[in-house]
Amino acid sequence: MYASQFVFKTKKEDPADEFSRGAKLLVRAGFVEKNFSGVYTYLPLGFRVLQNIAALLRKEMDQIGGQEMLMPALTPKAIWETSERWKILSDIMYTLKDRQDRTISLAPTHEDVISALLSRHLTSNDALPFYLYQIQDKFRDEPRAKSGLMRTREFFMKDLYSFHESAEDLARFYEIVKECYMHIFAACALNAYVTKASGGTFSNEHSHEFMVESSAGEDRVFVCDQCHFAENIEVRVEASTHECPECSRADLREIKAVEVGNIFKLGTKFSEAFGLYHHAQNGDNSPVVMGSYGIGLGRVMGTIADVNSDEYGLIWPMALAPFQVYLISLFKAGDNSSEGAVLAHTLYKDLQKAGLEVLCDDRDKSPGEKFGDADLLGIPYRVVISEKTLATQSVEVKDRAQGNITLIPAHDLVRFLISKRI
Amino acid sequence: MYASQFVFKTKKEDPADEFSRGAKLLVRAGFVEKNFSGVYTYLPLGFRVLQNIAALLRKEMDQIGGQEMLMPALTPKAIWETSERWKILSDIMYTLKDRQDRTISLAPTHEDVISALLSRHLTSNDALPFYLYQIQDKFRDEPRAKSGLMRTREFFMKDLYSFHESAEDLARFYEIVKECYMHIFAACALNAYVTKASGGTFSNEHSHEFMVESSAGEDRVFVCDQCHFAENIEVRVEASTHECPECSRADLREIKAVEVGNIFKLGTKFSEAFGLYHHAQNGDNSPVVMGSYGIGLGRVMGTIADVNSDEYGLIWPMALAPFQVYLISLFKAGDNSSEGAVLAHTLYKDLQKAGLEVLCDDRDKSPGEKFGDADLLGIPYRVVISEKTLATQSVEVKDRAQGNITLIPAHDLVRFLISKRI
Numbered sequence: 001m002y003a004s005q006f007v008f009k010t011k012k013e014d015p016a017d018e019f020s021r022g023a024k025l026l027v028r029a030g031f032v033e034k035n036f037s038g039v040y041t042y043l044p045l046g047f048r049v050l051q052n053i054a055a056l057l058r059k060e061m062d063q064i065g066g067q068e069m070l071m072p073a074l075t076p077k078a079i080w081e082t083s084e085r086w087k088i089l090s091d092i093m094y095t096l097k098d099r100q101d102r103t104i105s106l107a108p109t110h111e112d113v114i115s116a117l118l119s120r121h122l123t124s125n126d127a128l129p130f131y132l133y134q135i136q137d138k139f140r141d142e143p144r145a146k147s148g149l150m151r152t153r154e155f156f157m158k159d160l161y162s163f164h165e166s167a168e169d170l171a172r173f174y175e176i177v178k179e180c181y182m183h184i185f186a187a188c189a190l191n192a193y194v195t196k197a198s199g200g201t202f203s204n205e206h207s208h209e210f211m212v213e214s215s216a217g218e219d220r221v222f223v224c225d226q227c228h229f230a231e232n233i234e235v236r237v238e239a240s241t242h243e244c245p246e247c248s249r250a251d252l253r254e255i256k257a258v259e260v261g262n263i264f265k266l267g268t269k270f271s272e273a274f275g276l277y278h279h280a281q282n283g284d285n286s287p288v289v290m291g292s293y294g295i296g297l298g299r300v301m302g303t304i305a306d307v308n309s310d311e312y313g314l315i316w317p318m319a320l321a322p323f324q325v326y327l328i329s330l331f332k333a334g335d336n337s338s339e340g341a342v343l344a345h346t347l348y349k350d351l352q353k354a355g356l357e358v359l360c361d362d363r364d365k366s367p368g369e370k371f372g373d374a375d376l377l378g379i380p381y382r383v384v385i386s387e388k389t390l391a392t393q394s395v396e397v398k399d400r401a402q403g404n405i406t407l408i409p410a411h412d413l414v415r416f417l418i419s420k421r422i
Numbered sequence: 423m424y425a426s427q428f429v430f431k432t433k434k435e436d437p438a439d440e441f442s443r444g445a446k447l448l449v450r451a452g453f454v455e456k457n458f459s460g461v462y463t464y465l466p467l468g469f470r471v472l473q474n475i476a477a478l479l480r481k482e483m484d485q486i487g488g489q490e491m492l493m494p495a496l497t498p499k500a501i502w503e504t505s506e507r508w509k510i511l512s513d514i515m516y517t518l519k520d521r522q523d524r525t526i527s528l529a530p531t532h533e534d535v536i537s538a539l540l541s542r543h544l545t546s547n548d549a550l551p552f553y554l555y556q557i558q559d560k561f562r563d564e565p566r567a568k569s570g571l572m573r574t575r576e577f578f579m580k581d582l583y584s585f586h587e588s589a590e591d592l593a594r595f596y597e598i599v600k601e602c603y604m605h606i607f608a609a610c611a612l613n614a615y616v617t618k619a620s621g622g623t624f625s626n627e628h629s630h631e632f633m634v635e636s637s638a639g640e641d642r643v644f645v646c647d648q649c650h651f652a653e654n655i656e657v658r659v660e661a662s663t664h665e666c667p668e669c670s671r672a673d674l675r676e677i678k679a680v681e682v683g684n685i686f687k688l689g690t691k692f693s694e695a696f697g698l699y700h701h702a703q704n705g706d707n708s709p710v711v712m713g714s715y716g717i718g719l720g721r722v723m724g725t726i727a728d729v730n731s732d733e734y735g736l737i738w739p740m741a742l743a744p745f746q747v748y749l750i751s752l753f754k755a756g757d758n759s760s761e762g763a764v765l766a767h768t769l770y771k772d773l774q775k776a777g778l779e780v781l782c783d784d785r786d787k788s789p790g791e792k793f794g795d796a797d798l799l800g801i802p803y804r805v806v807i808s809e810k811t812l813a814t815q816s817v818e819v820k821d822r823a824q825g826n827i828t829l830i831p832a833h834d835l836v837r838f839l840i841s842k843r844i
Contacts (some may be wrong), residue, residue, distance in 0.1 A: 007489065007552045008543055033539060035494055041539055042492040044554075050492065067429065070464040070472065072457055072576045073495075073559065094526075096518035098575075099563050104516075106528075117455060117463055121430055130429045132466075137495065137559050141521050153520075154494045 001323070003361040003373070006030070008043045010373050020216035022306030023148020025314050029376045031305075031322075038145025038153035040298070045377065048322035050156070053188070053297045054135050056319060057158045060184050064176055066133045066160055071113050073137060077103040083112045083273045092140040106139035111266060111292050114161050115274035122163075124279045128288065129169055133160035135297070147216055149302030150258055156298060162291040163271075165278055170265055170289045177293050181210055181261050188300055189308050189317040192260060193223050193230030206265035211257035214306050221257045224249065258303045266290040308401075314378030315401050318421055323359040325351055325417060326379035328370050330386040344385050347395070347413060354414045356421075375400065381417055385410075423745070425783040425795075428452070430465045432795050442638035444728030445570020447736050451798045453727075453744075460567025460575035462720070467799065470744035472578070475610070475719045476557050478741060479580045482606050486598055488555040488582055493535050495559060499525040505534045505695045514562040528561035533688060533714050536583050537696035546701045550710065551591055555582035557719070569638055571724030572680055578720060584713040585693075587700055592687055592711045599715050603632055603683050610722055611730050611739040614682060615645050615652035628687035633679035636728050643679045646671065680725045688712040730823075736800030737823050740843055745781040747773055747839060748801035750792050752808040766807050769817070769835060776836045778843075797822065803839055807832075 008030040015027045017034065026032045031046030042050050058068065080086040080093075094106040107113055114132065135158050145151050160177070164170040178194065185192040190212045197207035211221050211230060220233040222242075229246035233254065242252040268287035271277070280286035308315045318324055329344035344360070351358045359379060361370045374382040382398040389395050394407045397416070408416050430452040437449045439456065448454045453468030464472050480490065502508040502515075516528040529535055536554065557580045567573050582599070586592040600616065607614040612634045619629035633643050633652060642655040644664075651668035655676065664674040690709035693699070702708035730737045740746055751766035766782070773780045781801060783792045796804040804820040811817050816829045819838070830838050 004549070005487075005489070005552070007540075007548075007554065033542070035496075035535070035539070036498050039494045039496045041494060044489040044491050047491050065427075067427070067466040069466050069469050072461045072463060074457075074461045074561070074576045076458050094518055094520065096516055096528075098516065099565065106518075113457070113463075117457070118429075120455070126429075127426070130427070132429065139496070143521065154496045 001357075001359055003359060003363050006044075008033070008045075010376055018148050019146060020148050020150065020214075020302070020306050021309060022214075022216060022302050022304070023150075025309055025376070026148065026302070026305050029314055029378070031301075031314075032149065038142055038151070040149065040152060040154075045322045046301070049301055049316065049320055050297055052320040052322075053300055054156075054158075056184060056187055057135065057295060057297070060180050061131075061133045061158070061160060064131065064173075064180050066131045068134060069132055070134050070136060071107070071110050071117070073106050073139060075105050075107045075113055077105060079112050079116050080105060082116065083270060085112060092142065094139050094141050108138055108140045109292075109294075110134070110136070110159055111161065111270050111290070112274075115270040115276060115290075118163070118276055119274040122276055122278075122288070124277050124285050126278065128163055128165040128278055129173060131160060131162045131173070133158060147218070147302070149298040149305075150216060151218070152298055155296055158295045158297065160293040162293070163276070164289040164291070165280070165286070167265075167267070167289050170267075170291050174263060174265060174291055177263055177291070178208065181263065181293075181295070184295065185210060185212070185260060185300075187317065187319050188304055190260060190300070190303060193221060193228065193257070195221055195230045195232045196235055197232075197262065197264075206267070208263050209259045210261040212260050212303050212307060213255045214258045214303060215256055216302075216306050217256040217258040219257045219259055220254060222252045222254055224251050225253070226251045258299065258306075260300055260303050261293075261295040263293045264291060266292050309378070312372075313376035316378045316380060318380050321357075321378065321380050323357045323377075323379050324381060324421070325356055325358045326374040326377065326382045327351075327358055327360045328367070328374065328382065328384045329360075329362075330367055330384065340385050340387070340390050343390065343410060347383070347385070347410065350414050351417065354418055356414075356417055374398075381420065383413065423779075423781055425781060425785050428466075430455070430467075432798055440570055441568060442570050442572065442636075442724070442728050443731060444636075444638060444724050444726070445572075447731055447798070448570065448724070448727050451736055451800070453723075453736075454571065460564055460573070462571060462574060462576075467744045468723070471723055471738065471742055472719055474742040474744075475722055476578075476580075478606060478609055479557065479717060479719070482602050483553075483555045483580070483582060486553065486595075486602050488553045490556060491554055492556050492558060493529070493532050493539070495528050495561060497527050497529045497535055499527060501534050501538050502527060504538065505692060507534060514564065516561050516563050530560055530562045531714075531716075532556070532558070532581055533583065533692050533712070534696075537692040537698060537712075540585070540698055541696040544698055544700075544710070546699050546707050548700065550585055550587040550700055551595060553582060553584045553595070555580060566640075569640070569724070571720040571727075572638055573640070574720055577718055580717045580719065582715040584715070585698070586711040586713070587702070587708070589687075589689070589711050592689075592713050596685060596687060596713055599685055599713070600630065603685065603715070603717070606717065607632060607634070607682060607722075609739065609741050610726055612682060612722070612725060615643060615650065615679070617643055617652045617654045618657055619654075619684065619686075628689070630685050631681045632683040634682050634725050634729060635677045636680045636725060637678055638724075638728050639678040639680040641679045641681055642676060644674045644676050646673050647675070648673045680721065680728075682722055682725050683715075683717040685715045686713060688714050731800070734794075735798035738800045738802060740802050743779075743800065743802050745779045745799075745801050746803060746843070747778055747780045748796040748799065748804045749773075749780050749782045750789070750796065750804065750806045751782075751784075752789055752806065762807055762809070762812050765812065765832060769805070769807070769832065772836050773839065776840055778836075778839055796820075803842065805835065 224244035227247040271288040276288040277285040331340035384396040646666035649669040693710040698710040699707040753762035
């Protein structure tokens with residue numbers, strides 16, 4: 001793509017109504033736009049990142065046997081009454097009356113909806129376990145929505161639901177998801193700590209949260225840098241000591257953290273409410289044992305923007321970047337026959353042929369402005385072609401994350417950048 | 423994928439609450455599930471088709487220069503008041519009050535939202551034209567929602583918006599989209615007629631609708647099979663004659679049709695309301711000229727199911743099918759060492775390696791039941807391995823659309839099926 005095609009431009013000034021570094025950068029770089037408090041539009045650059053996060057989640061969910069589906073947001077009141085969650089969730093649930101005066105809610109989560117759905121399909125002889133997931137638009141009337149993409153009122157969530165014949169099988173799969181989540185966050189360049197859940201709708205011993213250190217975080221967590229132990233301050237019993245209960249070192253420090261994912265052993269709460277039973281080994285019908293596992297896509301994007309960034313802008317990992325290469329030719333625009341222009345065009349085509357997504361900055365702007373936008377957008381590799389590099393048939397490559405600049409022979413660029421992909 | 427992993431089974435009986443053939447088949451085949459009137463879940467098979475339709479739309483939109491983004495469903499009342507559409511759309515707009523007692527609506531369309539968004543970004547010096555689109559969940563409180571996926575209250579729409587400096591440039595792009603839409607519907611195996619719009623929110627001379635003949639359709643259209651002229655019965659002036667105004671033949675016949683897409687020349691209505699101006703050639707600031715172009719993904723799926731099906735089930739085109747190949751081995755399940763089982767496994771792997779999506783029916787069911795499900799699901803090619811085919815080192819291939827069955831040498835199967843892809 002060519003930068004001259006951009007509809008939404010980068011901004012020099014921080015937005016007045018964003019408070020976290022990540023949110024300020026995402027708005028300045030033209031990735032997102034606030035429609036109103038807690039409600040955002042993904043502009044073309046931000047949408048590319050959102051799609052890349054979705055692709056990563058799909059790959060990982062499919063690998064652990066998940067099957068993708070898509071449930072609606074509109075849900076009748078009766079579903080939430082069956083699970084006795086109408087009142088529990090009323091604080092965050094948007095509700096409305098339709099033209100037939102029925103009370104409808106916008107689903108803030110889908111345990112109840114998927115259980116009601118399966119109650120119309122599952123028979124006691126059906127084979128367990130199975131795993132269903134979706135990437136879907138959710139709605140929560142959050143009392144606080146002031147942390148950019150961290151806490152929004154409309155948001156895309158990857159929610160996975162698992163169905164088992166025993167608590168033991170749920171425990172087995174729960175550990176698989178836990179590991180899968182750590183893998184996902186690592187691919188997002190996020191260093192996540194796992195803590196026991198501190199509360200919330202499903203508060204119990206059998207839930208875990210994935211926490212990433214961030215000054216924009218709303219949670220407080222004790223972490224041990226030695227053994228990676230972590231504990232939410234709200235559940236910490238011996239808060240008076242800084243000794244790690246895992247490795248016994250006095251290394252615990254308290255961090256502000258963002259919850260980027262959570263996993264729940266739901267047990268039989270929903271299967272009993274909605275009548276999901278299977279034939280148990282002893283011949284009786286037993287309630288299906290369920291688990292639920294969530295990751296908010298926007299929150300992941302907001303957290304990366306907050307944690308993986310510097311004073312110059314965003315820094316995306318290769319797998320999620322809107323483009324992997326930012327190509328700048330310092331030759332005059334319009335002079336398409338010069339050696340430099342021809343090389344730029346050739347590299348643009350060759351990199352794309354090799355499967356890399358390239359943003360070519362063909363705008364009539366100063367080198368400084370182009371360099372600034374390359375840093376602000378956080379594209380992993382900036383490639384510059386100039387008189388100086390052309391003299392040695394090379395190009396200048398800057399690694400956005402490391403900051404180092406190297407000269408690479410032009411004919412070797414594709415191979416070099418391909419090797420940087422995971 | 424293996425059919426034994428299916429969570430949602432096919433059904434022998436038609437659902438009592440669906441009326442069109444397509445909706446009955448989609449429910450029986452386990453593609454969709456009605457949550458309540460006009461609100462559906464896409465089950466794993468249906469979700470695969472939905473994703474394939476989305477991929478086709480993205481490819482076509484990108485080819486005409488569209489840039490994808492994603493706007494929210496939650497919208498403040500003020501936006502709709504600025505365009506004076508709050509009252510006009512009140513019949514179909516879901517509205518609710520949030521915890522701060524603000525009136526919010528669930529966007530039934532996004533002309534107003536994208537205009538408000540651009541009013542905060544566009545300057546009068548920005549380069550026109552540009553084209554922005556999204557594939558997004560929309561909400562309309564439809565008075566009638568009884569035609570399966572044809573008219574739902576929550577639905578995914580591809581909506582494209584174009585921005586031009588003149589009516590002439592809009593006219594140029596409008597024709598490009600018209601052609602692009604015909605290309606899209608052809609790839610969906612739908613024979614679409616273009617008619618002038620008969621009414622609706624943007625009713626004017628400058629709108630067209632794409633109509634597909636279907637007994638489940640709610641529109642009535644005169645069509646000429648000779649020259650492909652079409653006219654909505656509501657706008658037809660000389661309804662008394664059956665002479666085609668294009669080719670003068672007396673060939674007009676009246677069909678029931680489904681509107682699968684629509685395109686609108688919006689002119690300057692929204693740009694004037696939201697203050698979108700550009701520098702005109704005469705030096706003045708002129709309002710931007712806009713167009714809007716929609717295709718409902720669920721409606722396309724429902725229409726294909728209705729039009730492209732027979733008494734045995736659905737018939738998907740290669741590009742949209744949830745799987746391209748339905749592989750059946752008539753050897754006993756569990757006997758993995760037999761020559762037939764080994765061949766089935768090899769073909770399953772080879773076809774996938776070649777980029778084909780294969781559904782292998784490994785269930786402990788009769789051949790008749792497997793053949794029935796292959797037809798019901800509408801997978802384009804059914805491949806059967808049996809004692810008989812093995813004797814000649816071949817496999818039996820059935821073309822779902824044509825109905826013909828041929829023997830193909832086993833070693834030639836991949837090449838044969840690859841050649842059937844568009």
